[in-house]
Amino acid sequence: MAQPTVGGVAAYVAAAVADQAARGFEVTVACPDGPLADHVGDAHRLWPARRSPTRSVWREVRALRRVVDEVTPDVVHLHSSKAGLAGRLAGLDATVLFQPHGWSWYPAQGMCSVAALLWERRAARRADRIICVGDGELERGRAAGVDARYAVIRNGVDLKRFAVAGxxxxxxxxxxxxxxxxxxxxxxxxxxxxxxxxxxxxxxxxxxxxxxxxxxxxxxxxxxxxxxxxxxxxxxxxxxxxxxxxxxxxxxxxxxxxxxxxxxxxxxxxxxxxxxxxxxxxxxxxxxxxxxxxxxxxxxxxxxxxxxxxxxxxxxxxxxxxxxxxxxxxYDADVTYAALAALTLDVAGFGAPPVK
Structure with missing residues (x-):
């Protein structure tokens, strides 16, 4: 599940989908229409969700639950704060991974920031793992009192595509x-x-x-x-x-x-x-x-x-x-996505990942 569908989060999800599909995983991406949906093609299932929390959040939760009921996945991976909110409110009957890609209280102001932090503390145990993209994200989560079962899988770069330029x-x-x-x-x-x-x-x-x-x-x-x-x-x-x-x-x-x-x-x-x-x-x-x-x-x-x-x-x-x-x-992206595949299978009880 992903929202937003552009930028770094979308790029990460698209790369992870490609890697896992190459390993033989059956992957479905629930997200709004947009660039990410276009990229993953037939793997897309429409999840009409706005980027920020609104009064429509419970409608988005029900829509997400319908997708999960149709797909019956072993693992649900929630990418970014909005998917993390809806997916953990839904009480899904699956192994749940949550990847903040930046904590939800960072952009909030005043009481909204307080509410976001309180939610993250309360919802932390609704995920089998919270995956942080770096040590700094993990340290800030712990310092803020988000008591969770953490894993750190650092973001990676495609070293073949982004080579040294003279x-x-x-x-x-x-x-x-x-x-x-x-x-x-x-x-x-x-x-x-x-x-x-x-x-x-x-x-x-x-x-x-x-x-x-x-x-x-x-x-x-x-x-x-x-x-x-x-x-x-x-x-x-x-x-x-x-x-x-x-x-x-x-x-x-x-x-x-x-x-x-x-x-x-x-x-x-x-x-x-x-x-x-x-x-x-x-x-x-x-x-x-x-x-x-x-x-x-x-x-x-x-x-x-x-x-x-x-x-x-x-x-x-x-x-x-x-x-x-x-x-x-x-920070090789191949290492990043191999670690993600290994964690996904381990948490769900399937053992070592297949080689691509």
Missing amino acids: DAERAAARRALGVRGGPLALCLGRVTPQKGQDVLLSAWPRVVARRPDARLALVGDGTPDRKVPRGVLTVPAVADPRPWLVAADVVVLPSRWEGLPFVALEAMATGRSVVASDVPGLAEVVTPDVGALVPPEDPRSLAAALAERLADDCPRTAAEGVAAARAATA
Whole structure:
């Protein structure tokens, strides 16, 4: 079960479905119509659910239960907070795995945040395992009092698709994308408060003051809630992010919270220096040798880290790119999905997974 059907969650589900189908699993994906449904094809069953909790939640619970009754699965894997809410309210007669992909109280405010945390504490035992995508997500869950049977299966990157890109490939990618001029910083992801593009836009004039020919590309759906300063390109979401990663000198993730973002891993595998917020999920992958961690919501520190790496022939930027590519090999997607298949079978009592 999955909602949302775009972005990192959808990419994870699609990859997991492909891996498990190759192992001989019979996989059904219950989700709303959209890109994920299109991707999984005949495996899709319609689950009409909104992304955020609304008064329709009990109708969504009943719809989910109908799908489960029709499919009669051995294991139900609930991806992200909305599926986790509906699936655990439904009282399903199956082994239940819940994967938050970022805890539900992160984006909430005020009493909604309190309610989300109380729900996660109460519902934790309604899942046979809660799967965290990184150590930071697990630590934050435990620190918040979510007492659960946890497993950590770190997100992974397709190392064959996201291979190291050198200077010649970077120049070709820039020509193809129509990017001209000086060094390029890339922020890749849906424009939301979580991803912190507003902080980056506040920082950017300080970067341009030190490097007037620098460019920033914001690639992702959504509209910034403030004026876009000089030197910033806004580009809608793209199906394949690799050309933009190849074109960039530095990838920046000014997020307020994360699980363990694919963008960071893809940037590292491509051989790019990464500047990111010092938050769980980023702090565990952006080590000092692969980039810089800066305090979240601190435009001045963010600008300083970016300006340094966008300077002419900065040796640190190149060295961090080399170290980043080396570090990315510890996050192989094949290992991620093999571990997920093994856990799924183990929790359900089926033993070791078949080889693909």
